[in-house]
Amino acid sequence: MKYLGLFSRDLRPSRLATLLLATALLLCLGGGVAAEVPKQQGPLPGDAKQPALIFPSDGAYCGAFLDFGNSEDKVTLEAIEKFERMVGKHQAIIASSSFWGEMTFPSKNVSLIIRHGSIPLIFWSPWDRPYDQEKPPDRFGLEEILAGKWDAYIDQWALAAKETNVPLLVSWGLEMNGNWFPWSGCWYGGEHAGPSGQTGPELYKKAYRYVVDRVRARGAANILWGFHANHYTYPHDGWNRMSNYYPGPDYVDWLGLSVYGKQFADDDWASFKNVMEEGYQELALLDEEKPILVAEFGVGEFPGEGSKAEWLSEALELLRTHYTRVRAAVYWHERWANADGTFSNLRVNSSPEALAAFRRGLSLPYWLERPQLQAKKPTHSP
Amino acid sequence: MTTQRDDEYFVFLDTKGKRWPRLRLLIVLSATLLFVALVLFFQSLLVTSQLQLPATIREMKARLKVLETRDAQVIPGKHKALWNDFAKAPATDQSQPASRHRDRPPGVVRLGFSVDWDPGSYESLREHGNELTHLCPEWLTMTDGEGNMAVKRDTLAADLAKKHHLVLLPLLNNLDGDDANPEAVEGIINGPEDRRAHFVGALLAELRAAGAGGVVIDWVEIDVSYRQAMTAFLLDLATALHDIKMELWLCIPAGMELNVYDLEKLAAGVDRFVAILHDENSEKDPPGPIASQEWFSGWLATMTEYGQPGQWVVAIGSYGYDWAADELPAEEIDFDDVMTRAGRAGLRPEDIGSHSLNPHFQYLDNGVPHTVWFLDAITAFNQMRLVASSQAGGIAISRLGTEDPGVWKVLAIHDINTPSARDLAALGQMRAEGKTSHVGTGEFLTVEPTWEDGARQVSLDENGTVIEHLEKFPTYRTVYHQGQGGADQVTITFDDGPDPVYTPRILDILKREEVKAAFFLIGSNIESYPALVRRIVDEGHEIGIHTYTHPNLATVSNERAFLELNATERLIETVTNRSTTLFRPPYNADSRPHLESELRAVQLAQSLGYLTVSNNVDPEDWHDATRESIIERIKELRPHGNVILLHDAGGNRSATVAALPEIIAYLKRRGDSIVPLGAMLGVGPEFLMPPQRAEHPSLAQVVSASGFKALHVVEELLWAFMIVATVLTFVRALFVAALAFVHRRREKRNILLQPFHPPVSVVLAAFNEAKVIRETLAALLDTRYAGLLQVVVVDDGSSDATAAIVGEIAAADSRVRLVTTPNRGKARALQTGFVVADHEVLVTLDADTRFTPDTIAHLVAPLRDDTVAAVSGHVRVGNARTFIARCQSLEYICGFNLDRRAYDLLDCITVVPGAASCLRKSAVIAAGGISTDTLAEDTDLTLALHRLGRQVRYAPQAIAWTEVPESFTDLTRQRFRWGFGTLQCLWKHRDLVFKPGQGPLGWFSLPGTWFFQIFLVALTPLVDLLLLLSLFWGAGAEISLYFVVFLLTDLFLAVAACLVEGEPLRQAWLMVPMRFLYRPLLAWVVWKSIQKALKGAWVRWDKLKRTASVVTH
CATH class of the missing domain: 3.20.20.370 (Glycoside hydrolase/deacetylase)
Structure with missing residues (x-):
């Protein structure tokens, strides 16, 4: 059983004893669930009052991003319940975005998701309205962040996150190894040093650490930070490799991957294995221990081309049997219109066959529908 | 004949004559006070609270204002002429595909879209149904890709379609609330054969059941990847529909979505294309024209190139969108709402813009700027002119209920390309009466009930375009929403x-x-x-x-x-x-x-x-x-x-x-x-619940508070009374019935008469009894009684032949003796009779009562026991011919005789009726004889005997047939005499009630008489009144429950009594009508008795009346 702890900067021995006692008590009460003492790894546990998220090694969480509107943050219970009814399973993780342009912490979404019994996965993306891809950096550029221009916002966000008092999966600056988001290295000179004197990936790393440090300094120890890359590096150059962006084990609690099959009419059809394999291997090399989360996956429906039902079946099957470090898979359930009048329908119910395949795959007990939380049991002091 | 004595004492006699005047004064004073209190109370209810809601909330009309900075209004730039991308390629092959629609005449179809959630839709349909040819109500919604449909049968619309002879074309859409559900369509059209077939089967079945002439399909947001599947499916569906003589109508969207429809191929199968030529800018887009003229004409021309122009039906919008600030989606509003917003905001006619021939304006609602774009009769006019020249098959109104009523006037124009001045003038009048419009959102409502008709100038400009100039906005009755x-x-x-x-x-x-x-x-x-x-x-x-x-x-x-x-x-x-x-x-x-x-x-x-x-x-x-x-x-x-x-x-x-x-x-x-x-x-x-200033309550508040408190007390008392009375009545009924049954069983055991034949004197007081006395005496003398018998007839100064008849009989039969006295009343006549009687055992009867040959023997039997001083006979009604008499018969059976059996068992009989009784002379003398201070001397005597500790018994076998009044008036008189007499006796012997040592008499039968025969009977009208009121005010259920329990209890007693006496059960049902006729009578009697008692001056006239009533036949 893998166990992901929370950070703690100061844990005094006297307090530790109390914690040990309290935790022991909790564990006794917890009975079977806590019978196995989880293997301690990575960051150290923090405040014992906060439960930690367990990633059981014999299963993976299922989760979803639903069509939450333009800014991806209009989380509603109706949408969640409708999706769960459709796929036949409660979702352990509900993903939604927190775009910097809104200048808020999504407290309402987070508490709604928690009350629903799920763990929030927040894509905390530093960009401004309108949220259109393939747009150059805006007022939330990496340099601006590093210059401290948004410290107040980061602090406010951190305090609000801390107040939720539950584990939050946060993915900051996702899919940085692509070219469609303004925080990607390619917008900052790529392999060449930009005006800041650093390469794009270097700047990204610095900004990532800056943001995480700042949030931690506000005491938001309940956040599990994810390094969340795209399955396919684009431009597909050496400088753009995931490892060049990796901010280091101290800043990362989980490794995240976006895995998409064919999304647009002019894409070629590709099987799940085709799109997963390379990115998974590359990501897995970054750290041997950290859990891997498929933070986004999905595929469009293209009648007459590949079978979406097969793609989904294969995805859920391989994630279970082959990509064994994957501890969670979050489906991107959305349909959108493209400028040319075509639609990209990633919804699981884009066809009755696709839905049936998804339901079938997800119905296995391997896919955990409830997050498993455990009070912290610190095993050693820092 | 008038032999009253003023010096004579009667119970309730008010010798000083002051009781009544004093009482009357008291009553008048109380009534006046009560009246004043009631007036004050009601007046306090009419004083309105000084509710002070701020004007912002009360006067909602003040919230709409002209937006002064109109230059801020952004008119969206022209869209790319997208329709050009859809222009039909020049046909290389001249041969048209075989089409069954080649000869569709232009301009025939008039389709109306309706919805079931807007009453305005039905109103419009009712009013203008005759001007349509087809009706498309919302009906079927595809819910998933498996072919499931939500069916919402709009039977009202179907009925109205039938009434106006419209072809019913139910709508089949793919909406999930406000959102599209494209997967539901895609899953079907791209699905396996059996799924499609199943869906088509279900669809056809529903259309058939609806009596439809076909279906209108309106599918939105379908992915172009399904273009081929769409064509194949629709053509198959068309065939299936045609097979059952139905039509396939297909809504064609303007815009990129049109891609999914291969119009050229579809034209061969689809009967009608409905071009949706509105929503150029929908509620999900930023503000802009809903169907600009250029956009409309471009799409119209492009679309009608496909298939036959006559195959096209063009949907024309008539509604508006209201965008609040930059919020999306906009609110869809009716034409009346559009006009009301403009009018109530105080806009001037020049504030209405008409960019691309689509009218629009801005206003302020509570400081928030709103932008409104709308389509009205004039935009429809211009569009219909284009439609006419396109040779399209007709138009559709989108939708019934939101439209500018002027649209119907445009439809009525004979030649739309050359409208007459009258046609244009007709469009100028804008009637506002009868319609209600809504402004704002929220559940707090205020109303502005006024309306004003509007006016517009309609003319043709040099390009032949119809233009309007709004002179005065029509304002409708308005409901303002807030909160x-x-x-x-x-x-x-x-x-x-x-x-x-x-x-x-x-x-x-x-x-x-x-x-x-x-x-x-x-x-x-x-x-x-x-x-x-x-x-x-x-x-x-x-x-x-x-x-x-x-x-x-x-x-x-x-x-x-x-x-x-x-x-x-x-x-x-x-x-x-x-x-x-x-x-x-x-x-x-x-x-x-x-x-x-x-x-x-x-x-x-x-x-x-x-x-x-x-x-x-x-x-x-x-x-x-x-x-x-x-x-x-x-x-x-x-x-x-x-x-x-x-x-x-x-x-x-x-x-x-x-x-x-x-x-x-x-x-x-x-x-x-x-x-x-x-x-x-x-x-x-x-704010919503302002506190009262408790230290200074207004007089009105004090009065209303006390009034409500008093009402509360009265109501509680009434309920308590209802409950107590019901329970007591019910328990008593059970108790009496049980005792009566026990009595009956014992009686059967003692049926054999013991040999006991003391000499008996029968005393009979007669006053003007000439008609009956002969037969009464004959029945009496025909007795089988074995002992010595003496009959003393006291003629109480009769003015008729009574004395003569009796004298005649006496002359023939030595057992009979006539005593004649001046008229002094029955009591005194009996006194006289008792003095004259020779024997210790006295039997009394009334002149109209007939004994059976065994009556005397049964009456006398209980006297074997020396402690017994009086025996009551069993009086039955001998003349149960009329309804009233039958009622009395039932009353004698269950009211008197059943009670008497029960009382006999407990030795607490309250009255030994003079009509058939047996008395021990010595005991009567010991009890003070027949007293004359009450009208019910028999009751009085019975109670006096109880005081002596003597026993009073009941002989059920001692049957005496009596005659009862047969008219209401006579009955009333008789009952008044009884009622008053009973009241007198109860009052005279009030000390016996709940007196220790009195046993069942003091604790059961006498209190029972007070409660059930006086108190409850007196309150009967009140209960009836309550019942009626409560039925009227809608809270009858609880009161009627008590009423029913009462009635059932009465019925139960009647049944029990009939069983005990071996009477036919069917007469028990008389209890029901009796409840409504008899009870009010008894109540009246009791009230009258109480009133007389209080007055204390009843004596004089009543004595005369009562003697007269005895002789009724």
């Missing part, structure tokens, strides 16, 4: 309470969950459960008025409606020391009232300073609901509404109570904050 609250704010409201069972349970839940709610209370319930009302307020909830008696205010008089509100307000003030400004009308708490009758209540409430609160989440917990159905419905409706209506009274509300915790949990899970109404409106609790 929308935030997206996550929701209020729970409870109607009809308080209720002693459910309200406390609901309050407990609300307290536990820390939720504040609003309660709309009914005055009569407040009056009954004031403590609950105080608890509601103390626990921080809001209260509002739901009227006093829950009538439908649309159907009551204005005065009544006023009183309904004001009395409830007074009561709330009395109970809580607070006023309330919230009101919810019973029955009509719909979010969008539109009928004048519905608006009346809102208007009245508003004029009194109240704010009407409607609701938009009605889980129908008042109507066959379960916990689950309530929760499900709230989940379904919550996304579209935020004021939840529940009920805490008015029926079994256990489902509501059971659902409430889950409702609250659900709303909290949803991320909602459950807030009181004030928060929706953005005001504090003091």
Whole structure:
């Protein structure tokens, strides 16, 4: 059983004893669930009052991003319940975005998701309205962040996150190894040093650490930070490799991957294995221990081309049997219109066959529908 | 003949004659006081509260304003002429595909789209159905890719279509609420053969059942990847429809979505294409024209190139969109709403822009700028001209209910390309009467009931375009909505309470969950459960008025409606020391009232300073609901509404109570904050429920408070009385019946007469009995009695032949002796008779009573026991011919004889009737003889014998047939005499009641007589009145329950009595009519007796009357 702890900067021995006692008590009460003492790894546990998220090694969480509107943050219970009814399973993780342009912490979404019994996965993306891809950096550029221009916002966000008092999966600056988001290295000179004197990936790393440090300094120890890359590096150059962006084990609690099959009419059809394999291997090399989360996956429906039902079946099957470090898979359930009048329908119910395949795959007990939380049991002091 | 003596004493005689005048004075004074109190009370109810809602809330019309900075208005730039991308490629092959639609004539079709959720849609259909040819109501919705459909049969629309001879074409769409559900279509058209076939089968079956002429398909947001599948599917469907003589109509969107339809191929199968030529900018787009002329004409020309022009039906919009600031989506509004907003905001005609021939304007609502674009009769006019020249097959109105009524005038124009001046002038008049428009959002309603017709100038410009100049906006009756609250704010409201069972349970839940709610209370319930009302307020909830008696205010008089509100307000003030400004009308708490009758209540409430609160989440917990159905419905409706209506009274509300915790949990899970109404409106609790200044209550408040308290006490007493009386009556009936049965069993055992034949003197007082005396004596003398018999007839100064007849008989039969005295009344005649009688054993009978040959023997038998001083015979009705007599017969059987059996068993018989009795002379003398101070000397004597400790028995076998009055008047007289006599005796012997040592007489039969024969009988009319009133006021159920118990008890006694006496059971049913005829009579008698007793001057005339009544035949 893998166990992901929370950070703690100061844990005094006297307090530790109390914690040990309290935790022991909790564990006794917890009975079977806590019978196995989880293997301690990575960051150290923090405040014992906060439960930690367990990633059981014999299963993976299922989760979803639903069509939450333009800014991806209009989380509603109706949408969640409708999706769960459709796929036949409660979702352990509900993903939604927190775009910097809104200048808020999504407290309402987070508490709604928690009350629903799920763990929030927040894509905390530093960009401004309108949220259109393939747009150059805006007022939330990496340099601006590093210059401290948004410290107040980061602090406010951190305090609000801390107040939720539950584990939050946060993915900051996702899919940085692509070219469609303004925080990607390619917008900052790529392999060449930009005006800041650093390469794009270097700047990204610095900004990532800056943001995480700042949030931690506000005491938001309940956040599990994810390094969340795209399955396919684009431009597909050496400088753009995931490892060049990796901010280091101290800043990362989980490794995240976006895995998409064919999304647009002019894409070629590709099987799940085709799109997963390379990115998974590359990501897995970054750290041997950290859990891997498929933070986004999905595929469009293209009648007459590949079978979406097969793609989904294969995805859920391989994630279970082959990509064994994957501890969670979050489906991107959305349909959108493209400028040319075509639609990209990633919804699981884009066809009755696709839905049936998804339901079938997800119905296995391997896919955990409830997050498993455990009070912290610190095993050693820092 | 008038032999009354003024010096003679009678019970209740008022010798000084002062009792009545004093009493009368007292009564008059009390009545005056009561009257004054009532007047003051009602007047206090008419004093309105000084409710002071700020003008911002009361006067909603002030909130709409002209937006002065009009230059800020952005007109969207021209769109790319997208229609050009869809232009039909020049045909290389000249041969047209075979089409069954080659000869569609132009301009024939007039299709109307209708919906079932807007009453305006039906109104328009009713009014203009004759001007249409086809009707397309919302009907079928595809719900998933498996082919499931939600069917919402609009039978009203179907009926109206039939009435106007329209072809019914139900709509098949793929909407999920406001969103598209393309997968539902894609899954079918791209699905396997059997799924498609199954779907088509289900569709055809539904169309057939609806009596439809075909179907209109309106599918949106379908992916172009399905183009081929779409074509194949639709052509198959067309074939299937044609096979059963139905048509396939297909809505064709303008825009990129058109890609999915291969018009060229489809034209071969689809009967009609419906070009949707509106929503160029929809509610999900930023503000802009809904169908600019260029856009319309471009798409029209492009589309009609495909297939035959006559195959096309062009959907013309007539509605508006209202964008608040830059919020999306915009609000879709009717044409009346458009005009009302412009007119009420005070816009000038020049404030209306007409970019691309689409009118639009801006205004301010509560400081928020709004942009409105709309389509009206003039845009329709221009569009129809284009349609006409395109040779298209006709038009569709999108939609019925939102349209500018002028559209129908345009349709009526004979030649649309050359309209006459009259045609144009007709469009100028804009009538506003009868319609209701809505402004704003939220469940707090105020009404502006006025309307004004509008006017516009319509003309043709040099290009032949129809242009309009709005001279005066028509303004419609307007409902202003406010208090929308935030997206996550929701209020729970409870109607009809308080209720002693459910309200406390609901309050407990609300307290536990820390939720504040609003309660709309009914005055009569407040009056009954004031403590609950105080608890509601103390626990921080809001209260509002739901009227006093829950009538439908649309159907009551204005005065009544006023009183309904004001009395409830007074009561709330009395109970809580607070006023309330919230009101919810019973029955009509719909979010969008539109009928004048519905608006009346809102208007009245508003004029009194109240704010009407409607609701938009009605889980129908008042109507066959379960916990689950309530929760499900709230989940379904919550996304579209935020004021939840529940009920805490008015029926079994256990489902509501059971659902409430889950409702609250659900709303909290949803991320909602459950807030009181004030928060929706953005005001504090003091605002909606201002506290009373307790230290200085107004006189009106004091009066109304005392009045309500007095009412409360009276009501409690009445209920207590109803309950006690019912229980006592019922218990007594059971007891008496049981005793009677026991008595009957014992009697059977003792049926054999012991040889006991003492000499007997029969005493008979006769006054003018010439008609009956001969037969009475004959029956009497025909006795089988073995002992010595003497008959003493006292002729009480008869003026007829009585004395002569008796003398004649006496001459023939030595057992008979005639004594003649001056007329002095029956009591004195009997006294005389007793003196003359020779024997110790006396038997009395009335001159109209006939003994059987064995009566005397049975009467005398109990006297073997020396302690027995008197025996009552068994008096039966001998002349049960008329209804009244039959009633009396039944009354004798169950009222008198059954009681007597029961009393006999307990030795507490209260009356040995003079009509058939046996007395021991010595005992009579010891008891003071026959007294003359009451009218019921037999009762008096019986009670006197009881005082001596002597026994009084009943001989059921000693049957005496008597004659009873056969007319109502006679019966009334007789009963008055009895009633008054009984009252006298009860009063004279009042010391016996509950006297220790008196046994059953003092503790059972005498108190019983007081309660059941005087008190209860006297109150019968009151109970009847209550019953009638309660039936009238709608709360009859509880009172009628008591009434039914009473009636059943009476019936039960009648049945028991008939069983005991071996009488036929069928006469027991007489009890029911008797309840309604007899009881009121008895009540009247009792009241009259009481009145006479109080007056104390009854003696003089009554003596005459009563003697006369004895001789009735």
